[in-house]
Amino acid sequence: MSLPKIVLFYVFTPLADPEAVKLWQLNLAQRTGVTGRIIVSEQGINATVGGDIREVKAYVRGLREYAPFKHADVKWSDGVGEDFPRLSVKVRPELVTFDAPDLITVTENGVEGGGMHLAPHEVHELVEQRGEDVVFFDGRNRLEAQIGRFRGAVVPRAETTRDFLREIESGAYDHLKDKALVTYCTGGVRCEVLSVLLRNRGFQDVYQLDGGIVRYGEQYGNDGLWDGSLYVFDRRMHTEFSAEARSLGRCAECGEPTPRFVNCANGECRALFLCCETCTGSGVRSRCPDCVPATPAAPHPA
Ligand SMILES: [Zn+2]
Numbered sequence: 001m002s003l004p005k006i007v008l009f010y011v012f013t014p015l016a017d018p019e020a021v022k023l024w025q026l027n028l029a030q031r032t033g034v035t036g037r038i039i040v041s042e043q044g045i046n047a048t049v050g051g052d053i054r055e056v057k058a059y060v061r062g063l064r065e066y067a068p069f070k071h072a073d074v075k076w077s078d079g080v081g082e083d084f085p086r087l088s089v090k091v092r093p094e095l096v097t098f099d100a101p102d103l104i105t106v107t108e109n110g111v112e113g114g115g116m117h118l119a120p121h122e123v124h125e126l127v128e129q130r131g132e133d134v135v136f137f138d139g140r141n142r143l144e145a146q147i148g149r150f151r152g153a154v155v156p157r158a159e160t161t162r163d164f165l166r167e168i169e170s171g172a173y174d175h176l177k178d179k180a181l182v183t184y185c186t187g188g189v190r191c192e193v194l195s196v197l198l199r200n201r202g203f204q205d206v207y208q209l210d211g212g213i214v215r216y217g218e219q220y221g222n223d224g225l226w227d228g229s230l231y232v233f234d235r236r237m238h239t240e241f242s243a244e245a246r247s248l249g250r251c252a253e254c255g256e257p258t259p260r261f262v263n264c265a266n267g268e269c270r271a272l273f274l275c276c277e278t279c280t281g282s283g284v285r286s287r288c289p290d291c292v293p294a295t296p297a298a299p300h301p302a
């Protein structure tokens, strides 16, 4: 019997020989049968892998045999089967590509100088104590935030993680420098770096959601401060914490709520855009709003 599972984890810890760790990881993943995406760097490891529950458990057991990864905070979620078409294990200069490898310092204790980690219930306590002084800061790409985000969150104009540094330095968020900023992302890894960048640029009071949206959703679903769907980087593309969850995304054609991203049919564009099942099925819209020529205005009566 098969029970598809997905695990998400990261460990910031100095790795003297990332190439060796990569080879070990490649071997471990192949031996246990999991697929997905594993990034290794001098800063540590960041991975999302999936497979049948027995394969994933064997992989996680193997992972923990290596002392620096022994206490990795592994987040489990349900897959749908063959969530990752292949296995990719790569060495990169950074665990997440902020294009800022020299702006953070990683020790055995993790990233230095980041925002304080808050468990989901601690975020609620902070909001109770400080009210409107608390601002959620989305650490993901704008696309991801389209279908779900924390209530009232600030969503930076970032197409990729590389854009964050420019965004922070643009001055567009300087009015938040005295607020209690709570950064959040899917599993927490991007906030480890983002919160350092914010603090080093004068944001005084920065926190990061421990375990990311995944852990928050496990505890509160859509009954807390989270609204909509969670964008995920596997075949599912989105996940909901409950059957009642309503996506914040809107179909480009009919405007109905949908968490469904499709690729623009224009081969030179291929951009992801939101289109509901009915509209894609009926074929009325196959190109993104940028590629669809504007509908000519109805002629005015003379
Ligand atoms: Zn539609």
Ligand SMILES: [Zn+2]
Residues within 6 Å of the ligand: 264, 265, 266, 269, 270, 271, 287, 288, 289, 290, 291
């Ligand atoms: Zn397009």
